[in-house]
Amino acid sequence: MPQTTAERPRRNEKSRQAILTAALQLAGEVGYTKLSIEAIAARAGVGKQTIYRWWPSKAAVLFDAVLALSTNDAGETTLPDTGDLEADLRTVLHATVRELNDPGYDRSMRSLTVALLEDEGLAAEYRRNLAQRMHEVKKDRLRSAQLAGHVAEDVDLDAAVEMIFGPLMNRWLTRSGPITPEYADTILTTALNGLRPRG
Amino acid sequence: MPQTTAERPRRNEKSRQAILTAALQLAGEVGYTKLSIEAIAARAGVGKQTIYRWWPSKAAVLFDAVLALSTNDAGETTLPDTGDLEADLRTVLHATVRELNDPGYDRSMRSLTVALLEDEGLAAEYRRNLAQRMHEVKKDRLRSAQLAGHVAEDVDLDAAVEMIFGPLMNRWLTRSGPITPEYADTILTTALNGLRPRG
Amino acid sequence: MPQTTAERPRRNEKSRQAILTAALQLAGEVGYTKLSIEAIAARAGVGKQTIYRWWPSKAAVLFDAVLALSTNDAGETTLPDTGDLEADLRTVLHATVRELNDPGYDRSMRSLTVALLEDEGLAAEYRRNLAQRMHEVKKDRLRSAQLAGHVAEDVDLDAAVEMIFGPLMNRWLTRSGPITPEYADTILTTALNGLRPRG
Amino acid sequence: MPQTTAERPRRNEKSRQAILTAALQLAGEVGYTKLSIEAIAARAGVGKQTIYRWWPSKAAVLFDAVLALSTNDAGETTLPDTGDLEADLRTVLHATVRELNDPGYDRSMRSLTVALLEDEGLAAEYRRNLAQRMHEVKKDRLRSAQLAGHVAEDVDLDAAVEMIFGPLMNRWLTRSGPITPEYADTILTTALNGLRPRG
DNA sequence: TTTTAAACGAGACGGTACGTCAAGTCTTAAT
DNA sequence: ATTAAGACTTGACGTACCGTCTCGTTTAAAA
Numbered sequence: 001m002p003q004t005t006a007e008r009p010r011r012n013e014k015s016r017q018a019i020l021t022a023a024l025q026l027a028g029e030v031g032y033t034k035l036s037i038e039a040i041a042a043r044a045g046v047g048k049q050t051i052y053r054w055w056p057s058k059a060a061v062l063f064d065a066v067l068a069l070s071t072n073d074a075g076e077t078t079l080p081d082t083g084d085l086e087a088d089l090r091t092v093l094h095a096t097v098r099e100l101n102d103p104g105y106d107r108s109m110r111s112l113t114v115a116l117l118e119d120e121g122l123a124a125e126y127r128r129n130l131a132q133r134m135h136e137v138k139k140d141r142l143r144s145a146q147l148a149g150h151v152a153e154d155v156d157l158d159a160a161v162e163m164i165f166g167p168l169m170n171r172w173l174t175r176s177g178p179i180t181p182e183y184a185d186t187i188l189t190t191a192l193n194g195l196r197p198r199g
Numbered sequence: 200m201p202q203t204t205a206e207r208p209r210r211n212e213k214s215r216q217a218i219l220t221a222a223l224q225l226a227g228e229v230g231y232t233k234l235s236i237e238a239i240a241a242r243a244g245v246g247k248q249t250i251y252r253w254w255p256s257k258a259a260v261l262f263d264a265v266l267a268l269s270t271n272d273a274g275e276t277t278l279p280d281t282g283d284l285e286a287d288l289r290t291v292l293h294a295t296v297r298e299l300n301d302p303g304y305d306r307s308m309r310s311l312t313v314a315l316l317e318d319e320g321l322a323a324e325y326r327r328n329l330a331q332r333m334h335e336v337k338k339d340r341l342r343s344a345q346l347a348g349h350v351a352e353d354v355d356l357d358a359a360v361e362m363i364f365g366p367l368m369n370r371w372l373t374r375s376g377p378i379t380p381e382y383a384d385t386i387l388t389t390a391l392n393g394l395r396p397r398g
Numbered sequence: 399m400p401q402t403t404a405e406r407p408r409r410n411e412k413s414r415q416a417i418l419t420a421a422l423q424l425a426g427e428v429g430y431t432k433l434s435i436e437a438i439a440a441r442a443g444v445g446k447q448t449i450y451r452w453w454p455s456k457a458a459v460l461f462d463a464v465l466a467l468s469t470n471d472a473g474e475t476t477l478p479d480t481g482d483l484e485a486d487l488r489t490v491l492h493a494t495v496r497e498l499n500d501p502g503y504d505r506s507m508r509s510l511t512v513a514l515l516e517d518e519g520l521a522a523e524y525r526r527n528l529a530q531r532m533h534e535v536k537k538d539r540l541r542s543a544q545l546a547g548h549v550a551e552d553v554d555l556d557a558a559v560e561m562i563f564g565p566l567m568n569r570w571l572t573r574s575g576p577i578t579p580e581y582a583d584t585i586l587t588t589a590l591n592g593l594r595p596r597g
Numbered sequence: 598m599p600q601t602t603a604e605r606p607r608r609n610e611k612s613r614q615a616i617l618t619a620a621l622q623l624a625g626e627v628g629y630t631k632l633s634i635e636a637i638a639a640r641a642g643v644g645k646q647t648i649y650r651w652w653p654s655k656a657a658v659l660f661d662a663v664l665a666l667s668t669n670d671a672g673e674t675t676l677p678d679t680g681d682l683e684a685d686l687r688t689v690l691h692a693t694v695r696e697l698n699d700p701g702y703d704r705s706m707r708s709l710t711v712a713l714l715e716d717e718g719l720a721a722e723y724r725r726n727l728a729q730r731m732h733e734v735k736k737d738r739l740r741s742a743q744l745a746g747h748v749a750e751d752v753d754l755d756a757a758v759e760m761i762f763g764p765l766m767n768r769w770l771t772r773s774g775p776i777t778p779e780y781a782d783t784i785l786t787t788a789l790n791g792l793r794p795r796g
Numbered sequence: 797t798t799t800t801a802a803a804c805g806a807g808a809c810g811g812t813a814c815g816t817c818a819a820g821t822c823t824t825a826a827t
Numbered sequence: 828a829t830t831a832a833g834a835c836t837t838g839a840c841g842t843a844c845c846g847t848c849t850c851g852t853t854t855a856a857a858a
Contacts, residue, residue, distance in 0.1 A: 010802055010855070033232055033317055038844055047805045052846065114313050116373075118232050123374060131375060158376065159366070159385045166366030167358070173372065174315075175322060176330060177357065186358045194393025209824070209834060237813055246836040251815065408808060408850065431630055431715050436839055445810040450841065512711050514771075516630055521772060529773060556774065557764070557783045565756070565763030571770065572713075573720060574728060575755065584756045592791025609830070635818055644831040649820065 011054070018044035019051060020065040027062055027111035028104060035062070035111065059115035059122050066112045070130060079137055085145040086192055089164060092138070093184040096165075100172045100179045113173065135161055152197040163191045210253070217243035218250055219264040226261055226310035227303050234261070234310065258314035262321050265311045269329055278336055284344040285391055288363060291337070292383040295364075299371045299378045312372065334360055351396040362390045409452070416442035417449055418463040425460055425509035426502055433460070433509065457513035457520050464510045468528060477535055483543040484590055487562060490536070491582040494563075498570045498577045511571065533559055550595040561589045608651070615641035616648060617662040624659055624708035625701055632659070632708065656712035656719050663709045667727060674730075676738040682747050683789055685738060686761060690781040693762075697769045697776045710770065732758055749794040760788045 022043035026035050037058050041048045055061045080088045099105050116123040138161045145151045151160070167187050171177050221242035226234050236257050240247045254260045279287050298304045315322040337360045344350045350359070366386050370376050420441035424433050435456050439446045453459045478486045497503045514521040536559045543549045549558070565585050569575050619640035624632050634655050638645045652658045677685045696702045713720040735758045742748045748757070764784050768774050 012804070012854090015804075031317055033313075036844060037846085041805095045805080047803095047807080048844095048846085049806090049848085050804060053803075110316055114316050117309055117313050117316075118230055120374075127373070127375065131373065135375070155389070156385050159382065159389065162366040162370060162375070163362065163386060163389060166369035167361040168365075170365035170369050171361060173312075174326070174330065175319075176326060176334070176361070183358065186355050187362060190354070190358065190362060190393040191390070192393070193397075194389040194391070198392075209832090211835070214835080235813060236815085240836095244836090246838095247815080248817090248837090249835065252834075408806095410809070413809075429715055431711075434839060435841085439810090443810080445808095445812095446841080447811085447843090448809065451808075508714055511770075512714050515707055515711050515714075516628055518772075525771070525773065529771065533773070553787070554783050557780065557787065560764040560768060560773070561760065561784060561787060564765075564767035565759040568763035568767050569759060571710075572724070572728065573717075574724060574732070574759070581756065584753050585760060588752070588756065588760060588791040589788070590791070591795075592787040592789070596790075612830075633818055634820085638831090642831080644833080645820080646822085646832090647830065650829085 012050075015044065015046050015050055016054070019046055019061065020068055023058075023061045023065040024069070024108055027065075028107040031107075032062070032111040032114040037061070057119065059119045062108075062112055062115050063122055063126065066108060067129065069108075077133075077137060079141040081141060081144055083148070085141070085150050086188060088141060089138075089188055089192075090185065093164070093168065093188060094181050096168065097179055097181050097184050100168075106172075110173075138165070149197065151195045155195050160191070160195055163194075164188060211249075214243065214245050214249055215253070218245055218260065219267050222257075222260045222264040223268070223307055226264070227306040230306070231261070231310035231313040236260070256318065258318045258321050261307075261311055261314050262325065265307060266328065268307075276332075276336060278340040280340060280343055282347070284340070284349050285387060287340060288337075288387055288391075289384065292363070292367065292387060293380050295367065296378055296380050296383050299367075305371075309372075337364070348396065350394045354394050359390070359394055362393075363387060410448075413442065413444050413448055414452070417444055417459065418466050421456075421459045421463040422467070422506055425463075426505040429505075430460070430509040430512040435459070455517065457517045460506075460510055460513050461520050461524065464506060465527065467506075475531075475535060477539040479539060479542055481546070483539070483548050484586060486539060487536075487586055487590075488583065491562075491566065491586060492579050494566065495577055495579050495582050498566075504570075508571075536563070547595065549590075549593045553593050558589070558593055561592075562586060609647075612641065612643050612647055613651070616643055616658065617665050620655075620658045620662040621666070621705055624662070625704040628704070629659070629708035629711040634658070654716065656716045659705075659709055659712050660719055660723065663705060664726065666705075674734060676734055678738060678741055680745070682738070682742040683785060686735075686785055686789075687782065689735070690761070690765065690785060691778050693765065694776055694778050694781050697765075703769075707770075735762070746794065748789075748792045752792050757788070757792055760791075761785060 019040060022040045023035070026039055026043060030039075035058055037048060037051055040046075040058070040061065041051055051061060055064065079092060082088055100109075112126075116126055135158075139157050142151060142155075142157050142160050146153065146155065146157070164187065168179070168184055171183070172179055177183070218239060221239045222234070225238055225242060229238075234257055236247060236250055239245075239257070239260065240250055250260060254263065278291060281287055299308075311325075315325055334357075338356045341350060341354075341356050341359055345352065345354065345356070363386065367378070367383055370382070371378055376382065417438060420438045421433070424437055424441060428437075433456055435446060435449050438444075438456070438459065439449055449459060453462065477490060480486055498507075510524075514524055533556075537555045540549060540553075540555050540558050544551065544553065544555070562585065566577070566582055569581070570577055575581065616637060619637045620632070623636055623640060627636075632655055634645060634648055637643075637655070637658065638648055648658060652661065676689060679685055697706075709723075713723055732755075736754045739748060739752075739754050739757050743750065743752065743754070761784065765776070765781055768780070769776055774780070
């Protein structure tokens with residue numbers, strides 16, 4: 001049985017990597033709007049056409065660059081489930097806090113955010129490929145807690161996830177205050193307090 | 200934004216207005232990155248130099264344009280206080296929901312958001328001039344409720360405000376779901392549930 | 399003018415021609431100082447950068463444009479030598495008179511003159527490439543006459559050429575009088591009279 | 598009969614002088630095309646409007662500036678007439694050579710030349726006010742020599758003047774060779790040789 | 797193993813917008 | 828009423844990138 005791969009993978013992987021790396025570096029250095037395909041090509045040692053051949057816009061390049069990053073360390077599809085909902089969510093929130101305080105991550109994510117704000121199609125893809133998956137993972141953990149009776153039965157789990165993570169992301173984006181584990185804890189405690197069954 | 204009005208602002212007010220109006224219109228039409236000072240000047244019937252004379256960047260122009268808008272209708276410095284915290288906050292949240300669903304507001308605010316993400320100094324100014332003021336107004340209402348015993352004494356009021364409004368803003372920015380009064384109500388109810396005194 | 403043709407002149411000849419043509423036309427229409435690279439590019443249907451890529455200034459463009467003109471019809475490297483010096487020089491002078499009275503030539507040469515007055519380097523190049531060559535051709539004819547005994551032995555031939563052609567060019571530049579064959583003849587006769595061997 | 602002095606407007610003579618001085622300086626420093634009214638006004642400590650009120654163009658300002666210079670030292674209306682034509686003309690030519698080699702004079706005169714090449718009306722005025730007057734002065738001296746029998750009777754005196762001064766001016770403008778007293782002498786001797794009565 | 801077609805680096809091209817400089821006009825305040 | 832100052836609209840400057848389009852030159856698959 002010969003090659004079924006006959007399709008068209010005649011693509012230079014080294015160039016692809018160089019482009020994504022350069023895009024990420026430059027986004028961190030100069031920000032999204034000053035990021036230029038010309039500069040990416042130059043930094044990557046690549047012809048401009050090689051970028052235009054495989055990506056429709058600088059937003060798409062940056063998107064792939066961040067996606068590549070995230071895909072590496074994000075093989076996990078579930079949250080820990082120790083039975084203690086608050087502890088499990090705290091673990092995740094603290095990890096998020098750490099990321100948001102990492103300058104490299106901060107800058108490239110801000111650039112990506114701009115890209116997504118500017119390109120609705122890309123934003124949809126981002127949701128489909130990353131955001132929604134991560135959302136579902138958290139929702140699953142809440143559902144498990146709901147079944148265990150730690151969360152009220154009538155709670156809208158989508159809203160619940162957003163209540164726990166939304167304030168943190170919002171503070172990060174607007175820099176309206178420091179991103180600390182304590183802040184995350186406060187949000188988490190209060191939110192869970194509101195979600196708990198009454199009676 | 201510069202506004203050294205005191206001395207002698209030999210400045211053409213008509214041009215200033217035309218520039219802000221044009222900036223807002225164009226930001227709504229083409230988005231932030233495709234917004235150009237050249238186009239603003241043309242639409243406003245103004246020389247480019249008149250823009251560069253008074254603003255350092257297109258971000259600053261857009262900032263002032265949005266600021267002018269907000270300053271007009273935002274003379275109010277307090278939230279309604281009927282004694283019913285949930286009802287009062289619902290009023291504000293529903294107004295916010297209405298704004299976020301207005302295409303004109305949506306687009307210019309998204310553009311402004313990009314501007315603020317790209318220009319840290321401007322973001323600081325935005326917080327000082329608008330965000331913080333609005334935050335304080337909401338915090339005041341919560342403080343009043345806390346004094347009335349409707350909110351637990353140990354609650355961090357900054358976090359409380361962010362819990363009520365953060366998820367909504369986040370859903371708007373990331374388009375992770377529809378912005379409806381019902382969604383706002385769900386967040387509000389759950390959040391207040393968590394904030395209420397226990398016992 | 400740059401013309402490193404040897405290696406790899408990945409250069410669009412059609413654009414080059416269009417630029418030179420447009421430059422010449424516009425110089426004739428609006429004069430040198432009102433001539434703009436922007437207008438040349440527009441008239442030639444070319445991006446500005448294409449001009450800046452190959453020429454350092456509008457003076458250089460105009461220079462090349464005139465050079466191209468002159469190179470075409472100026473293949474001749476010698477003056478006629480019928481043995482009658484006065485007749486031979488008269489032929490050349492009358493041709494010059496005709497050119498100077500041609501509005502098209504007049505205007506572009508005046509523009510070029512301004513360009514050369516403003517750019518010393520270009521002026522040097524002009525002398526090297528055109529003026530000196532033409533000067534030598536005339537000097538050669540005078541030398542031949544000197545050998546034939548029609549011009550005094552101690553005459554400085556450079557000065558002689560300038561005496562015959564200088565007054566004409568000067569009258570043209572300063573518009574101090576009409577440029578006629580008769581005027582040229584007067585100068586020529588008197589000059590030759592002064593150059594003839596005495597005895 | 599009241600004041601007949603109603604003639605000229607109340608014009609600030611100090612500003613006028615400052616403008617002409619600044620124009621001359623700047624023309625010498627940066628050349629004609631880079632000379633700007635803005636810079637003249639700044640250097641002269643004068644409002645731009647004051648220049649525009651009294652002159653129609655930078656060419657006119659420069660013209661007046663040079664005119665003022667020339668009028669100062671050019672009160673003389675005749676050439677010396679010692680009876681020795683060659684000696685008298687040599688005096689004048691050597692003075693001209695000295696001027697042309699003075700960098701300040703050289704640069705401002707080159708700038709003025711550009712101005713005159715670009716503005717035909719100004720060129721006419723220049724001829725009327727300066728060039729023609731100087732031409733007549735020289736022509737007068739030649740006429741005197743003609744009457745004394747040192748110049749042939751049938752000589753066209755206009756052409757004669759141009760033969761003596763044209764080559765020098767032309768060499769200056771085109772920088773086709775050094776401007777030396779010896780060169781001037783050669784031209785003068787040869788020209789006078791051609792102008793002398795034959796027989 | 798040779799052929800051959802794509803992907804590649806390089807970079808010129810027609811354009812748009814940048815941010816700056818100066819033009820010439822107009823307004824204000826001081827003399 | 829003239830001036831110094833300087834804001835205004837206009838237009839050109841020279842530069843940076845855009846996205847498209849050749850150029851030769853690898854390079855890896857099919858022949």
